[in-house]
Amino acid sequence: MLQHKRILLGVTGSIAAYKSALLVRLLVKAGADVQVVMTEAAKDFITPLTLSTLSKKPVLSAFVANKAEGVWNNHVDLGLWADALVIAPASAHTLARCAGGFCDDLLSAVYLSAKCPVFFAPAMDLDMYRHPSTLDNLRRLESFGNHLIRAEHGELASGLVGEGRLAEPETILAHLEGFFAQRPAFIGKHVLITAGPTQEPIDPVRYISNHSTGKMGYAIARAFAQAGAEVTLVSGPTHLPLPHPTVRRVMVRSAQDMYVATAEAFPTADLTILNAAVADYTPAHPANQKIKKSDSVFALELTKTTDIAATLGTQKRPGQLMMGFALETNNEHENALGKLHRKNLDWIVLNSLRDSGAGFGHDTNKITVMDREGQVRSFDLKTKEEVAEDLRILVEEKWNKA
DSSP, X not given: OOTTOEEEEEEOSSGGGGHHHHHHHHHHHTTOEEEEEEOTGGGGTSOHHHHHHXXXXXXXXXXXXXXXXXXXXOHHHHHHHOSEEEEEEEOHXXXXXXXXXXXXXXXXXXXXXXXXXXXEEEOOOHHHHHSHHHHHHHHHHHHTTOEEOOOEEEEOTTSOEEEEEOOOHHHHHXXXXXXXXXXXXXXXXXXXXXXXXXXXXXXXXXXXXXXXXXXXXXXXXXXXXXXXXXXEEEEOSOOOOOSSTTOEXXXXXXXXXXXXXXXXXXXXXXXXXXXXXXXXXXXXXOOSSOOOOOSSOOOOOEEEOOOHHHHHHHHOOTTOEEEEEXXXXXXXXXXXXXXXXHTTOSEEEEEETTSTTOSTTOSEEOOEEEETTSOEEEOOSEEHHHHHHHHHHHHHHHHHHO
8 A cells, every 4th residue: 555655754852763763664665665854853862874774765854955065955845745744753842843833943844845644643751642732732733634643552661651652653554554545435334344263161261262363354354444444343362463543343252242242333334244253152051160170071062152144144234235254174165155145145255174275374365255146256375465355345346336
């Protein structure tokens, strides 16, 4: 999404300026053309040499580049050149200058000259961030049409814990990718996605589960969020990070937990993608205490869980779309088509454990997609991010025809 995008990165006087090095590296890796503009105070926290080495461009900080030769850094040209201006970290002082229209350094002049979208990522101590003047400046900047990448909660340089931490470079990158990736087909669309395994308790220590990591569902959530959709992700236990800053994630454990959370979000969903590996059976009588090893044979009574796809399929209203997944080991196409029709789905995405590199635990997947109209599309082995994008395109094609 950032390939060949021209990004102006403003770095200001904050201890969080050290993170700008990683942000530059991520932007360059994503294919962006990065020009760094620093305030004089920022140089106390990170050197221009570091940022110029990573960006492969000289860092700019003063109006006059070479006084003897009469060379100056044209803030107007810079403001016209950029596809986006990102000020990260944005100190309380810089926020106040930009909100008040002050223009006493190169960065503030570039801000006032910018014709492109502007993103502020504030960073400061807890009490500074909460101060009424800072909150008012943030409101003013947003009212001007600027984008705010909000500070995060955590431990601060002062030792206090609270809001004020600069958003992580990966989060800032995701905001930019989401901005440039927005497509009209997904603006205003609510996409509900399930991901990961469930854990069915046997006792307080043990549970029944499967090998799902959640990688495929999280990649799907990221693809639709980057395309501008409002995404609700109902996730079973996983160690994966939030796939996109705008995703609303609901963490659950058991199949019943997943059913309740999914059913609650389903009525407002335009599209539901049921990717989670939900247990078909759960212990009928989980023990309250740890079961001690005694007999050589241990029998566990299991009862069926709620079939989420089938239940929601009976509640589907006109215009709602549903996509399910089928992981099969034999009679793949027959079993997948049966699931498609029994559960009133619009698509079924077939994985076969017989395909090398597909299924649980891999960073790749190989899918075949069948729809209610009888179309069958087979895809080569791809990364799960690429598979997610293929699925997004299928949905977009259907919505464009509607």
